[in-house]
Amino acid sequence: MAKTVLIVDDSASLRQVVNIALKGAGYNVIEACDGKDALSKLNGEKIHLIISDVNMPNMDGITFVKEAKRLPNYKFTPIIMLTTESQEEKKKEGQAAGAKAWVVKPFQPAQMLSAVSKLIMP
Amino acid sequence: MDNKKKKLPSNTTKFTATWSICLAMGIVQILVVAWLANGVSLIRLAALSASLLITATITAWVLSYRQSSQISSALSVAQQNWDEALRGSRATDGICGLDELCLSITPILVRQIDTARTQTQEAITSLAQRFSNISERLGSAVAASQQTAGGLTGNAEGSAVHVLAVSERELTSLIGSLESAQGARAAMLTEIRGLMRYTDELRNMIDEVGAIANQTNLLALNASIEAARAGETGRGFAVVADEVRNLSGVSSDTAKKMADKIGAVNTAISNASQIAENTSIQDEQSIHASESLIRNVIDRFERVTSRLSEASELLQQESSGIGNEVGEVLVSLQFQDRVNQILSHAQNSMDKLVEHIKAAQTKQRESGELQRIDSAGWMKDMEIAYATEEQRHNHQGKEQVKSADAQDITFF
Numbered sequence: 313m314a315k316t317v318l319i320v321d322d323s324a325s326l327r328q329v330v331n332i333a334l335k336g337a338g339y340n341v342i343e344a345c346d347g348k349d350a351l352s353k354l355n356g357e358k359i360h361l362i363i364s365d366v367n368m369p370n371m372d373g374i375t376f377v378k379e380a381k382r383l384p385n386y387k388f389t390p391i392i393m394l395t396t397e398s399q400e401e402k403k404k405e406g407q408a409a410g411a412k413a414w415v416v417k418p419f420q421p422a423q424m425l426s427a428v429s430k431l432i433m434p
Numbered sequence: 435m436d437n438k439k440k441k442l443p444s445n446t447t448k449f450t451a452t453w454s455i456c457l458a459m460g461i462v463q464i465l466v467v468a469w470l471a472n473g474v475s476l477i478r479l480a481a482l483s484a485s486l487l488i489t490a491t492i493t494a495w496v497l498s499y500r501q502s503s504q505i506s507s508a509l510s511v512a513q514q515n516w517d518e519a520l521r522g523s524r525a526t527d528g529i530c531g532l533d534e535l536c537l538s539i540t541p542i543l544v545r546q547i548d549t550a551r552t553q554t555q556e557a558i559t560s561l562a563q564r565f566s567n568i569s570e571r572l573g574s575a576v577a578a579s580q581q582t583a584g585g586l587t588g589n590a591e592g593s594a595v596h597v598l599a600v601s602e603r604e605l606t607s608l609i610g611s612l613e614s615a616q617g618a619r620a621a622m623l624t625e626i627r628g629l630m631r632y633t634d635e636l637r638n639m640i641d642e643v644g645a646i647a648n649q650t651n652l653l654a655l656n657a658s659i660e661a662a663r664a665g666e667t668g669r670g671f672a673v674v675a676d677e678v679r680n681l682s683g684v685s686s687d688t689a690k691k692m693a694d695k696i697g698a699v700n701t702a703i704s705n706a707s708q709i710a711e712n713t714s715i716q717d718e719q720s721i722h723a724s725e726s727l728i729r730n731v732i733d734r735f736e737r738v739t740s741r742l743s744e745a746s747e748l749l750q751q752e753s754s755g756i757g758n759e760v761g762e763v764l765v766s767l768q769f770q771d772r773v774n775q776i777l778s779h780a781q782n783s784m785d786k787l788v789e790h791i792k793a794a795q796t797k798q799r800e801s802g803e804l805q806r807i808d809s810a811g812w813m814k815d816m817e818i819a820y821a822t823e824e825q826r827h828n829h830q831g832k833e834q835v836k837s838a839d840a841q842d843i844t845f846f
Contacts, residue, residue, distance in 0.1 A: 323771040325555065328562035329764045332569050367775060367821045396772050396822045398841065407846040414844040418768035421761045427843045 314340040315432055316357070320350040320364040320376065321394070326417070330363060330394070333421035334428065347371025351379055354386050360432045362386075363424075364411075366395035366402065377409040390431040394419065459492055533791045540784045547784075551777045558770040565767070569760050576753040594739040598732065605728040609721060616717045623710045626703055633700045640693045647686035654679035775821045783816055 317339050319330045327343045334341050342359075344350035346368040353359075362380065366373035373393060380386050390412040395402075398416045406414055413427050462485055469478060654675045661672035794805040813829075820826050 321771075323555070323774060325558040325562040325767060326771045328559065328566055329767050332562070332566045332760075332764060335566075336569060336573055396775050398823060403844055412846055414846070416841045417771055418765045419843075421764050423843060427845075430845070 314338055315360040316340045316342060317428065318342050318344060318350060318353055318359050318362045320344045320347065320362065320368070320373065322346055322365065322368045326365070326394075329421075330424070333424055336421075337425050337428075339428070347373065347376030347379070350376055354380060354383055356385055359386065359389055361428060362389055362391045363394050363415075363428075364391060366393055366397050366406070374405050374409050377406070377411055381410040392427060392431070394424075459488070462488075533795060536791055537788060540788045544781050544784045544788075547777050547781050551774060551781075554770055555774060558767060562767055565760065565763060572753065572756060572760065576750070576757070594742070598735055598739060601735070602728075602732050605732070609725055609728065612717070612721045612724065616714060616721065619710060619714055619717065623707060623714065626707045626710065630700060630703050630707070633696050633703065636696050637693065640689045640696065643692075644686055644689040647682045647689060650682035650685065651679055654682060772822055772824070776825055779816075779819055779821070779825060782819070 317334055319327050319334075319341060320343075321327050321330070322345055324345075327345075331341045331343070342353060344353050347364075348371045350362070350364065351371070364373045364376055368376075371379075373395065377391050377393075380389070380391065391410065392413045392415055393403075393406045393411045394415045394417060396417050397403075403414045412431055415424060415427065469481070657675035657678065658672055661668035661675055664671065790807070794807070798805050817826065817829055820829065
């Protein structure tokens with residue numbers, strides 16, 4: 313049974329890139345274009361991992377992580393932040409919100425896969 | 435203008451100086467007239483004339499000075515009025531129309547950036563989609579190639595190597611069967627040759643039977659002679675002797691027949707032996723031919739599978755290389771997201787600028803006061819909203835750096 317990963321990013325091309333990288337390794341990928349859209353996808357369906365951007369319209373990544381951590385079904389779902397931001401203060405914000413890892417764009421697909429498999433068994 | 439103003443004396447100072455000079459000149463005139471009252475002389479008249487001339491000159495100078503002061507004051511007032519008028523014009527129409535220019539140009543620039551952003555995004559998304567398809571198809575090709583390669587080179591049941599080994603074993607066992615059949619035929623030939631030896635023995639035995647029959651015939655003949663000599667008493671014996679002679683004749687005939695049959699059997703055995711011998715030679719040749727044929731087929735099959743295996747290995751290496759290239763392309767495609775962040779930020783800043791100018795214009799019209807933009811605050815707000823190191827770099831006016839490479843992942 314393939315594990316499901318939710319990718320949240322306002323850039324369609326980046327969602328594609330993550331999709332290619334993860335699908336190639338046998339993961340099932342679902343997409344959301346911002347924090348609000350992502351929350352609507354957290355509807356009880358089993359999601360093993362979330363990869364989220366930080367700067368997004370409607371609802372930013374940090375707020376989304378905080379909201380997701382409040383949902384009983386997704387409280388323990390590991391979250392990776394994937395962003396252009398590399399400032400330490402921002403990383404600390406992500407950590408405080410409950411993210412498990414911080415990946416700066418552009419990322420190497422192999423690197424992302426190793427981070428994903430570190431957080432969930434493939 | 436300010437410097438010129440400083441050089442001109444103030445109105446009060448100018449007023450005091452003029453009247454002090456006039457007073458001094460009046461006192462001088464009174465003193466001269468008083469001096470003339472003591473007696474008129476040429477010198478005293480000359481002094482009076484000089485005094486009047488000086489007084490007239492000084493009065494003319496004072497008048498001209500006052501006029502110049504008035505002109506200067508008028509100019510100063512005109513300058514002030516001009517300055518005020520200019521200030522008034524700024525308050526209503528903006529800094530030489532710069533704000534109007536900003537309001538016209540900025541939305542156009544925002545739309546241009548938006549078009550560029552949208553087009554880039556659409557193109558990159560389509561490119562990413564195509565890469566996704568290529569990657570999927572490549573994945574299937576690689577999987578198929580690996581399966582084929584595994585089938586060719588592996589030792590699992592159904593693999594080419596396995597099929598080759600089984601075929602070789604089965605074909606070799608076929609040759610074994612042929613060889614054992616040939617061995618059985620050789621044993622049969624030996625047995626047949628053994629039968630020929632028995633027929634020789636039978637022939638000897640038939641000769642012996644023939645000799646016994648001859649001997650018996652001779653004995654019967656002697657018995658008949660002796661029975662005839664015995665006369666009547668020997669008649670019965672003569673009958674027996676005849677019967678014995680007949681029996682010996684029959685034995686002799688049977689022996690002859692047996693000899694004939696043995697000859698026929700011998701010939702048949704000899705023929706069969708010859709045929710078997712010929713067949714055996716043919717079989718041996720067939721087995722050798724089969725062996726060499728099987729060896730050739732197996733060799734050819736081995737060569738083909740080995741070439742297929744090499745091709746498959748090469749395909750695997752190439753697919754792995756292409757896989758790495760696809761990975762690099764995926765890294766490069768992410769530039770669009772960074773570019774998008776930078777352009778969005780520029781767009782938002784321009785939008786904010788337009789809003790700010792509009793608000794300032796309204797405020798200025800209402801209050802009539804010049805509105806000042808807090809540049810430092812603007813710059814700070816801009817910096818806070820940056821999402822990439824490149825933006826901060828550009829903001830600080832540093833030399834442009836190359837786009838960011840993939841960085842290590844931070845785990846919390």
